[in-house]
Amino acid sequence: MSEKVYIFDTTLRDAEQVPGCQLNTIEKIEVARQLEKLGVDIIEAGFPVSSPGDFNSVVEISKAVTNPTICALTRAIKKDIEVAAEALQYAKKGRIHTGIGTSIYHIHEKLNSTPEEIIRRAVDAVKYARQFVDDVEFYAEDAGRTEAEYLARVVEAVIQAGATVVNIPDTTGYCLPNEYGAKINYLMNHVPNIDKAIISTHCHNDLGMATANTIAAIQNGARQAEVTINGLGERAGNTALEEIVMAIACHKNLDYELGIHTREIIATSQLVSSLMRVPVQPNKAIVGRNAFAHSSGIHQDGVLKSRETYEIIAPEDVGVDQSSIILTARSGRAALKHHLKEIGYTPEGEELDALYQKFLELADKKKDITTRDLEILVGSEKSRRNRALKLEALQVVCGSTTIPTATVQVSFGGDVFTETASGNGPVDAAFNAVKSITKRRVHVEEYLVQAITRGSDDLGKVHVQISHKGKMYHGFAANTDIVSASVESFLDAIAKIS
Numbered sequence: 295m296s297e298k299v300y301i302f303d304t305t306l307r308d309a310e311q312v313p314g315c316q317l318n319t320i321e322k323i324e325v326a327r328q329l330e331k332l333g334v335d336i337i338e339a340g341f342p343v344s345s346p347g348d349f350n351s352v353v354e355i356s357k358a359v360t361n362p363t364i365c366a367l368t369r370a371i372k373k374d375i376e377v378a379a380e381a382l383q384y385a386k387k388g389r390i391h392t393g394i395g396t397s398i399y400h401i402h403e404k405l406n407s408t409p410e411e412i413i414r415r416a417v418d419a420v421k422y423a424r425q426f427v428d429d430v431e432f433y434a435e436d437a438g439r440t441e442a443e444y445l446a447r448v449v450e451a452v453i454q455a456g457a458t459v460v461n462i463p464d465t466t467g468y469c470l471p472n473e474y475g476a477k478i479n480y481l482m483n484h485v486p487n488i489d490k491a492i493i494s495t496h497c498h499n500d501l502g503m504a505t506a507n508t509i510a511a512i513q514n515g516a517r518q519a520e521v522t523i524n525g526l527g528e529r530a531g532n533t534a535l536e537e538i539v540m541a542i543a544c545h546k547n548l549d550y551e552l553g554i555h556t557r558e559i560i561a562t563s564q565l566v567s568s569l570m571r572v573p574v575q576p577n578k579a580i581v582g583r584n585a586f587a588h589s590s591g592i593h594q595d596g597v598l599k600s601r602e603t604y605e606i607i608a609p610e611d612v613g614v615d616q617s618s619i620i621l622t623a624r625s626g627r628a629a630l631k632h633h634l635k636e637i638g639y640t641p642e643g644e645e646l647d648a649l650y651q652k653f654l655e656l657a658d659k660k661k662d663i664t665t666r667d668l669e670i671l672v673g674s675e676k677s678r679r680n681r682a683l684k685l686e687a688l689q690v691v692c693g694s695t696t697i698p699t700a701t702v703q704v705s706f707g708g709d710v711f712t713e714t715a716s717g718n719g720p721v722d723a724a725f726n727a728v729k730s731i732t733k734r735r736v737h738v739e740e741y742l743v744q745a746i747t748r749g750s751d752d753l754g755k756v757h758v759q760i761s762h763k764g765k766m767y768h769g770f771a772a773n774t775d776i777v778s779a780s781v782e783s784f785l786d787a788i789a790k791i792s
Contacts, residue, residue, distance in 0.1 A: 296551040299542070300518040302494065303329050303535060304338040305566060306351070307367055309526035315570040319351045326355045328565050329523075330362055332558040334535075336518075338365040338391065342381040343374045349381050356385035363387040363429065370394040370419035379426035390423040393433030393461065396448050397440045409444060413451050420455040431459035431494065438464030442477060446484045453485070459492045459518060464507055467500030467530060475510030482515040494518035497533045499525060504533040509541055512550065523566040524574055524581060536563065536580040536612070544606055560613030580607070586614050625657070634668060656753065659774040671753075671772070683732065683785040686710060688778055690720040700724035702781060704731050721780045728781060732788050736760045736767075743776055756783040762791050 306322050309315060317325065322339070329337055339355040340348040356364045364385040368374035370392055382388035394405070394416050401407050407415075416432060423430040432452040437445055449460050462481070464474055474497070482488055495511040495518070497504040508519050525534030536559050542548045543556065563581040567574050576584045586609040609615065627650050634641060634649070641649055652671055687703035700723035701714040713730040717723030721741075729736065740759035756779040758769040769787025773779035 296549045297517065299512055299550040299552055300335040300492065300494075301333075301535065301539070301552065301554060302336040302338065302365070302518050302520040303334040303522065304496075304520055304532065305329070305522040305526065305535075306355070307338040307340050308528060308532055309522040309524075309566075309570070310340075311528055312526055312531075312570070312572070315526065315572060317569055319347065319354050321569045322351045323354055323358045325566060325569060326359050326362075328558070328562050330359045331555070332562050333553045333555045334362055335553060336363040336365050336389065338367060338520075340381075341367040343368065343377040349377065352378075352381035353384060356382060356388070360386055363389050365389040365391050365431065368392045368419075368423075370415050372422055375419065375423050375426065379423075382427065387429070388427050389429040389431055389459075390427050391431040391433060391461070392419045392423050393431075393435055394419070395435040396445060397436035397438075399439065400436050413448055416448060417451050417455040420452045420457045424456040429458050430456060431461055432457040433461035433463055433496065435463060436465040437462040437477070438466060438469040438474065442480045443484075445477070446481055449481055450485045450487060453487045453491045457491055459494050461494040461496050461518075461520065462511070462516070463496035463520075464498060464504075465496075467498035467504060469497075469503070469507055471503060471506040471510040474507040475514045478511045478514040478516050492517045494520055495533070496520035498528065499530040499532065502530070504531070505537040505541065508533045508538055509548075512542075513548070524563055524572070524578070526566070526570065526572060534579070535559075540580050540607055540612065543611070556611050557613045580612055625653075656774065682706060682789040685778065685782050685785055687712075688724065688781055690724060690777055692720045692723075698723045700727050700777075702727035702731065704728065704785065720777050724777060724781045725784055728784055728788070734762060734788055734791065736762045736788060736791075738784075739766065741780070743780070754779050756780045758783040758787050760784070760787045765791075767791055 306325060310317060326337055326339065337355065337359065339352045342349040342352050352364065352366050364382060364387065366378035366382050368378045368390060375390060375392060378390050394412055395401060396412060401409060401412055405412070420430055420432050434440060434445060434448055452460060462478060478493060481493060493516045495508045495516045497507040512519065519533065519538050521535035521538055522532040523535055525531040539552060539554045539556060542550050542552060560581060563574060574581055576582050579585060586605065627646065630650055630653055631646065649671065656671060684705045686705050688700065690698065690700045692698040697716050698718065698720050699714065699716045700720060701712065702724055703710060703712045711731045713727040715723055715726035715730055717726050725738065737760060738758060739761050742757040744755045753772055753774055754776045755772045756776065760767050760769070767787045767790045769783040769785065771779045771782030771786055773782065
């Protein structure tokens with residue numbers, strides 16, 4: 295049978311210590327309910343003695359959720375433990391998480407104590423906590439830098455005192471995966487009563503190894519992983535829940551049972567990001583917006599043929615609707631054809647080649663291409679193919695100290711005509727040049743410019759309405775160059791004059 299690995303979420307305690315991430319009680323309850331929906335086993339709801347707000351949050355979260363164990367953090371101090379026990383009075387399943395530093399840095403520099411005194415204080419704290427709850431977790435702060443033999447003595451003593459879970463934190467994120475895994479392995483083989491408690495991991499990401507360290511610990515016997523949503527936490531953050539869960543899900547040889555409903559991962563990530571006001575970096579594993587996005591033509595072609603060529607996780611497994619085939623200048627014909635098919639257009643051969651060239655020209659000007667851009671591109675290309683008057687070249691000179699001048703080159707019936715004219719702006723000058731070429735007496739009745747989506751690099755849509763001998767004619771064009779789009783739309787309207 296698969297062994298159970300418990301997911302202990304400390305988003306509401308450790309992640310909330312990040313500057314600017316503080317939540318009010320209502321927001322904490324909302325996150326807690328989503329964590330319950332996600333399926334976490336333990337929610338560390340706060341540090342009750344630290345503030346009235348934290349105390350109240352633990353109380354209200356205890357009332358609001360049913361299935362997860364509610365955990366409250368304390369120091370190895372009687373007052374802390376008493377306050378935590380009071381805060382947990384409404385919890386269906388309550389746990390007190392108490393502990394003390396065990397590395398030489400903490401014993402000598404922070405606590406001004408001795409190794410033997412630390413063991414005594416640890417044992418006293420666990421025994422006192424057991425008077426209030428049956429489930430007591432002990433943390434050996436800075437265990438990652440604690441000498442293995444001494445750490446084993448501490449672990450044995452607190453288990454003997456009644457600890458049901460023992461947390462071995464890499465508090466500073468210092469350990470390498472092989473070192474942290476070996477530390478867990480040492481405890482599993484040198485603590486006589488280790489079978490009486492669950493060993494837990496709590497890794498920080500100061501060197502970018504929190505996830506690797508946590509997996510190494512699980513492989514060596516740890517059966518609880520302390521994590522946060524989006525990897526939020528002190529300094530560089532904590533182990534990310536989504537990374538641990540999906541690493542185990544992807545590697546079938548890691549035969550562990552998890553109770554996480556993975557399709558709730560994205561919803562939980564987005565909720566935490568929104569409430570804590572910390573955007574998720576685009577390339578964040580699992581939950582970043584680019585985690586299932588492909589822009590390279592080679593990758594796009596592979597994914598369109600078979601998802602498994604470049605994706606080890608099905609997007610829907612974590613709550614994403616589908617992979618994103620992002621259109622950029624690096625995209626190939628396969629990606630363009632895929633997107634065109636989605637909007638009901640299926641060009642082939644020369645028609646596809648012509649559209650692809652226009653697409654590349656646009657993609658070189660814009661960072662990414664939207665569906666609306668494609669609709670405009672297709673419409674413009676169709677119109678361009680059917681247009682009697684075609685803009686071949688355009689050059690404008692304008693500025694605050696010069697007269698706006700435009701040189702326009704237009705092809706018609708196999709011939710090319712060039713004209714230069716001035717005006718009160720670049721568009722007016724270009725229109726005057728077109729009038730000279732076409733010999734048409736027209737009046738511009740309406741001139742409308744619209745951005746398709748957003749940004750200064752956007753594709754602009756231009757609509758022109760002209761009058762000629764009492765009749766109205768409409769022209770349309772789109773281009774990232776607004777003057778070029780204006781001239782093309784003007785030519786489109788003039789070409790419709792019979």
